[in-house]
Amino acid sequence: MRLDDLFCKEYHVVMKTKNTLNHLANLLAEYQLLAHDKVQDVVDVVFAEGLSLIRYVVKEGLVDSIALAKVFSQLFQLPLWDLDTIDWQAAPLSRLNEVLIKTYHVLPLMEKDERLILGISDPFGITNYDALTFYTHFPLDYVLVEEHKLTYYINHLLSRTQAKIAQRNAVTLEELPTETQPLDYDYAADNPEDDAPIVRYIQHLLLDAIDQNASDIHFEPYENAYRIRWRQDGLLKEIATPPAHLGIRLAARLKILSQLDIAERRLPQDGRFKLKAVKNEGVDFRVSTCPTLFGEKVVLRILNSTTDLLRIDDLGMTQEQQQQLIHAIHQPQGLILVTGPTGSGKTRTLYTALNIINTTDRNISTVEDPVEINLPGINQVNINPKAGLYFDSVLRAFLRQDPDIIMVGEIRDKETADIAIQAAHTGHLVLSTLHTNSAVETLTRLINMGVAPFNIATSLSLIIAQRLVRKLCEYCKTWETIPFLEQEVTVGKANASGCDRCEQGYKGRMGLYEILPISHNMSPLIMQQAHPSALLALAQQEGMLSLREDGLKKVMAGLTSLQELNRVVNE
Numbered sequence: 001m002r003l004d005d006l007f008c009k010e011y012h013v014v015m016k017t018k019n020t021l022n023h024l025a026n027l028l029a030e031y032q033l034l035a036h037d038k039v040q041d042v043v044d045v046v047f048a049e050g051l052s053l054i055r056y057v058v059k060e061g062l063v064d065s066i067a068l069a070k071v072f073s074q075l076f077q078l079p080l081w082d083l084d085t086i087d088w089q090a091a092p093l094s095r096l097n098e099v100l101i102k103t104y105h106v107l108p109l110m111e112k113d114e115r116l117i118l119g120i121s122d123p124f125g126i127t128n129y130d131a132l133t134f135y136t137h138f139p140l141d142y143v144l145v146e147e148h149k150l151t152y153y154i155n156h157l158l159s160r161t162q163a164k165i166a167q168r169n170a171v172t173l174e175e176l177p178t179e180t181q182p183l184d185y186d187y188a189a190d191n192p193e194d195d196a197p198i199v200r201y202i203q204h205l206l207l208d209a210i211d212q213n214a215s216d217i218h219f220e221p222y223e224n225a226y227r228i229r230w231r232q233d234g235l236l237k238e239i240a241t242p243p244a245h246l247g248i249r250l251a252a253r254l255k256i257l258s259q260l261d262i263a264e265r266r267l268p269q270d271g272r273f274k275l276k277a278v279k280n281e282g283v284d285f286r287v288s289t290c291p292t293l294f295g296e297k298v299v300l301r302i303l304n305s306t307t308d309l310l311r312i313d314d315l316g317m318t319q320e321q322q323q324q325l326i327h328a329i330h331q332p333q334g335l336i337l338v339t340g341p342t343g344s345g346k347t348r349t350l351y352t353a354l355n356i357i358n359t360t361d362r363n364i365s366t367v368e369d370p371v372e373i374n375l376p377g378i379n380q381v382n383i384n385p386k387a388g389l390y391f392d393s394v395l396r397a398f399l400r401q402d403p404d405i406i407m408v409g410e411i412r413d414k415e416t417a418d419i420a421i422q423a424a425h426t427g428h429l430v431l432s433t434l435h436t437n438s439a440v441e442t443l444t445r446l447i448n449m450g451v452a453p454f455n456i457a458t459s460l461s462l463i464i465a466q467r468l469v470r471k472l473c474e475y476c477k478t479w480e481t482i483p484f485l486e487q488e489v490t491v492g493k494a495n496a497s498g499c500d501r502c503e504q505g506y507k508g509r510m511g512l513y514e515i516l517p518i519s520h521n522m523s524p525l526i527m528q529q530a531h532p533s534a535l536l537a538l539a540q541q542e543g544m545l546s547l548r549e550d551g552l553k554k555v556m557a558g559l560t561s562l563q564e565l566n567r568v569v570n571e
Contacts, residue, residue: 018047024124025053031071033063052105054122058147065148069121073144076123081109083119083149088157089500092116095136098158104129107145107154108136115139121147198249202257205240206275206300210283213508215302215343219254221247221295233470233509234343251289251296258287266291272370286370303372310348310355310373316510316554318545324462324515329353329431334461335424337411339436345468345511346433347372350407353431354378363402367394368409383409395419399426408432414450421451424459438547439465439516440536443526457518457526465514467547467568469560473502477558492558510559512551512569516544 021043028034034042034057042062046053057063073080086109093101095108095116106129110117116138118129126142133140205228209217214230226247228240242250255262258271269289276282284303289296312322328336336353338346351373358364358377365379369391374380381394391408392415398406399419410433411417424430436442442463446456472492476499481490494505501507516539518526525535540546545553551565 018043020124021047021053028057028063028068033068033071035062038062052122054147055105055151058121059151065146069144069146072121072123076126076144078123078142078144081119081143081145083107083145083153086110086119086153087498087500088153089503090498093157095138096132100132100135101154101158104132105150105154106132107150107157109143111138112141115141117141117143119143119145119150121145121150198246198253201242202250202253206285208239209300209302210275210304212503217300217302219247219250219298219300221251221292221297223294226250231343232503233506234468235470247295251298254287254298254300255289258285260287260289265296286372310352312352312356315345315349315352315513316559317513317515318550318553320543321513321515321545324517325353325464326356328462328517329357329429331429331461333424333427333429335420335459336429336431336462336464337434337442337460338431338464338466339434339439339442340466341435341437343468344466345509346466347409349464349466349511350431350433351375354405354407357405362404364405364407365398365401365403366407366409367391367398368407391416392419395423399423399428403428405429405431410434417446417449417451418455421455421459424461425455436465439463439514439544440532440539441465443535444532447529453527453529457523460518460526462518463516465516465547467512467551468509469512469551469554469564469568470506471508471510472558472560473499473505473507475499475501476505479558482562489556491555492561494561494563505561506564510554512547512554512565514545514547514550517542 022039025034025039025043029036029039042053042057045051046056054068058065058068069080072078090110092108092111095111096104096106101107104125105121107119108116109119116136118132118140120126120129120142121144123142123144129140129142205217209230212230212232214232215234216231218227218229218231218236220227220229221244224244226242226244227238228242229236229238231237252262255269255271257273258269259273260269260271268291271287272284273287274282274284286301286303288299288301290299291297312325315322317325328334338349340346354364354366354375358375360377363379364377365381367381367383369383371380371382381389383389383391383394391410391412395406395408395416396419399422403423406420406423406428408416408420408430411420420430420432434442434445436445442465443456443460446460447453472494476495478493478495479490480493481488496504498504498506516522519542521542522535522538525538548565548569551560551569554560555562555565
């Protein structure tokens with residue numbers, strides 16, 4: 001017999017004694033919750049059918065659920081909680097399985113000070129609930145909740161879990177074709193254990209990551225442990241710690257999906273696969289493996305290929321910043337650079353711009369490492385260093401194919417920069433990215449790469465520096481008054497406990513932008529190689545908002561918090 005079956009059997013033996021039922025029914029009558037003439041009938045029915053007396057009288061409308069909870073709260077000196085206010089996303093429901101939750105009619109609500117708080121509606125069962133301490137490995141505290149709400153949330157939460165399981169079981173993982181054929185490797189022979197649980201575990205994990213809008217998943221082996229984390233709204237979060245010995249099998253499964261060589265564990269490998277779920281067009285995963293001291297680390301980048309995300313209004317730009325970008329991308333020629341560190345949203349900004357100008361009368365080509373979003377109507381090329389296909393060689397080929405617009409994933413060296421500037425000089429619109437901290441620093445970076453200042457001044461039309469900050473949850477954010485520039489201002493603040501729609505008071509991300517158009521006044525300073533402070537002073541004089549100034553506007557509007565701004569922008 002399983003352990004939870006034993007708990008359930010013992011619980012029913014204790015709760016079915018008729019003396020206990022008589023005592024409880026008479027107590028309800030004494031407190032004028034149940035009519036005296038109903039006591040014997042209720043006890044007979046409950047005892048004969050093996051029902052819970054508390055659940056029966058509430059379900060049949062014989063006792064008011066709220067009044068019952070209030071009386072029990074006073075009688076047993078237990079706090080009364082409202083289940084409608086519980087953050088179910090953060091509730092430790094996994095501490096009890098479905099069988100025990102249904103049998104004991106309890107819900108784990110919170111972990112506090114290394115104790116587990118259980119919501120109960122029948123305090124007469126407390127001595128029986130204590131058996132769950134052995135199962136949960138937690139000392140237990142109890143709070144009273146209304147019976148009708150407890151029944152509702154148990155049914156609602158468990159049915160939602162079952163629906164998720166059913167949906168996940170319908171998921172298929174589709175492997176994308178690659179240039180090489182899959183290796184003839186007998187994985188089953190090398191792993192005699194049944195790997196069906198590993199396959200299901202990976203499927204469930206990937207679906208959860210998509211549901212939570214994660215951008216990356218990290219599978220990390222250590223000497224005596226294994227950790228799985230994902231990046232959600234820019235921050236890494238630990239989500240699972242499976243047994244360390246399963247690390248090799250998890251990595252092998254991911255490599256099989258990506259059509260990588262699972263026999264090769266000494267060298268890094270790159271691949272990709274697509275997950276297709278019910279009513280889902282598919283989500284691409286880019287896979288990178290790297291050998292570490294205790295095994296292979298695998299990182300998955302989740303590439304949501306839907307163009308629904310490519311709306312300029314969703315980027316977080318002000319109306320003036322939007323107009324500056326739209327004006328630049330509708331010019332027949334020029335170079336537009338988007339700058340910022342890795343993970344600052346540069347690629348999405350570029351794809352949004354391309355999506356706006358992607359019309360049938362334009363020939364648009366991109367060279368990327370790798371292609372992250374497939375845009376119909378655009379010729380997209382992956383660089384392939386192993387085959388000798390680099391940014392500069394693809395760019396030269398583009399210029400012989402009658403392009404109107406070219407997008408270069410990243411300018412990494414002088415040769416690529418020179419070709420991009422040449423294309424901008426010869427009547428093409430060129431978009432690309434660069435790793436710099438601010439818009440003005442981009443000018444200095446290009447000069448340090450060896451690009452002639454004259455070419456920069458005459459080809460460059462717009463620079464966008466950007467960062468991503470987490471957005472405050474619209475449902476649970478609060479407001480606070482703080483001193484600012486010798487006055488008091490009201491700003492948005494994250495609710496640290498969050499709600500069922502967010503993560504610690506934040507939901508989603510938005511951009512902070514520093515947009516620098518290269519004006520007629522700016523060009524002479526660039527050619528003179530003016531000091532960055534002089535370039536910055538002119539840019540601010542012409543109305544450019546710094547990243548921090550743009551962030552402060554969003555803080556004042558309640559879109560993000562001052563703490564989040566300080567975390568991302570350190571000036």
